[in-house]
Amino acid sequence: AQTVTQSQPEMSVQEAETVTLSCTYDTSESDYYLFWYKQPPSRQMILVIRQEAYKQQNATENRFSVNFQKAAKSFSLKISDSQLGDAAMYFCAYSRIIQGAQKLVFGQGTRLTINP
Amino acid sequence: IAGITQAPTSQILAAGRRMTLRCTQDMRHNAMYWYRQDLGLGLRLIHYSNTAGTTGKGEVPDGYSVSRANTDDFPLTLASAVPSQTSVYFCASSDSTETDTQYFGPGTRLTVL
Numbered sequence: 001a002q003t004v005t006q007s008q009p010e011m012s013v014q015e016a017e018t019v020t021l022s023c024t025y026d027t028s029e030s031d032y033y034l035f036w037y038k039q040p041p042s043r044q045m046i047l048v049i050r051q052e053a054y055k056q057q058n059a060t061e062n063r064f065s066v067n068f069q070k071a072a073k074s075f076s077l078k079i080s081d082s083q084l085g086d087a088a089m090y091f092c093a094y095s096r097i098i099q100g101a102q103k104l105v106f107g108q109g110t111r112l113t114i115n116p
Numbered sequence: 117i118a119g120i121t122q123a124p125t126s127q128i129l130a131a132g133r134r135m136t137l138r139c140t141q142d143m144r145h146n147a148m149y150w151y152r153q154d155l156g157l158g159l160r161l162i163h164y165s166n167t168a169g170t171t172g173k174g175e176v177p178d179g180y181s182v183s184r185a186n187t188d189d190f191p192l193t194l195a196s197a198v199p200s201q202t203s204v205y206f207c208a209s210s211d212s213t214e215t216d217t218q219y220f221g222p223g224t225r226l227t228v229l
Binding site: 046047103 | 204
C-alpha cells in the first residue's frame with residue numbers, strides 16, 4: 001500500500017530564515033504526482049506546490065521549492081525567507097490513480113512555527 | 117467566484133441522528149471528493165465522484181453515503197451518526213480525475229455526542 005511519512009511532527013524557524021520539511025513516500029508506480037498543502041489556523045487547505053514525477057526539474061513557487069529525489073522516494077519542501085504568515089500545518093500528499101480516479105494519500109502533517 | 121462552499125461550518129449532533137453535509141463548487145470541475153481529517157492521521161478519502169452520476173468508495177467509506185446528481189453538488193450523508201464520526205470533513209474538487217490538482221473547501225467540523 002502506498003504510504004506517505006512526515007517524520008517531523010513539529011518544526012520551528014526564525015523569521016527570515018530557511019526551513020526544510022521532510023516527506024518520504026512508498027510506491028511501486030513510476031508516474032505520479034506529489035503535493036504540499038498548507039493548513040493555517042483558518043483550517044483552509046491551500047495548495048503550496050506540485051511536482052510531477054516524470055519531471056526531473058524541481059518545482060518552485062516564489063519562496064517555496066522542493067527537493068524531489070525519485071530514487072530515494074523523498075520530497076522535501078524548502079521555505080526561504082520565512083514569514084509569520086507561513087505558520088501552519090504542512091501536509092505532503094501523493095496522488096495515485098485507482099479505477100480512473102485520482103486519490104490523494106496524505107502524510108500526518110508537520111506543524112511549522114515561525115519565531116519573530 | 118466562491119470556489120467550493122461547505123455547509124454547515126460546524127455542527128453538534130446526537131448519536132443515531134441523520135446528517136447531510138453539503139458541498140457546492142462553481143468551477144465546473146468534473147471530479148469531487150470527500151475527506152475526513154482526524155488528529156495525527158492527516159486526511160483520508162471517504163468517497164469520490166469522477167463525474168456527475170458516478171460515485172466510488174475511498175479509504176474509509178463505512179457509515180457514509182454520497183450522491184452526485186449534477187456537476188456542482190456532492191452531498192455527504194451520515195445515515196446514523198456515531199461518535200467515531202466526530203471529525204473535520206473536507207470537500208474537494210479537480211478539473212480532471214487523473215492529473216489535476218485538488219482544491220479544497222473550508223471544511224465542516226462535526227461533533228457526534
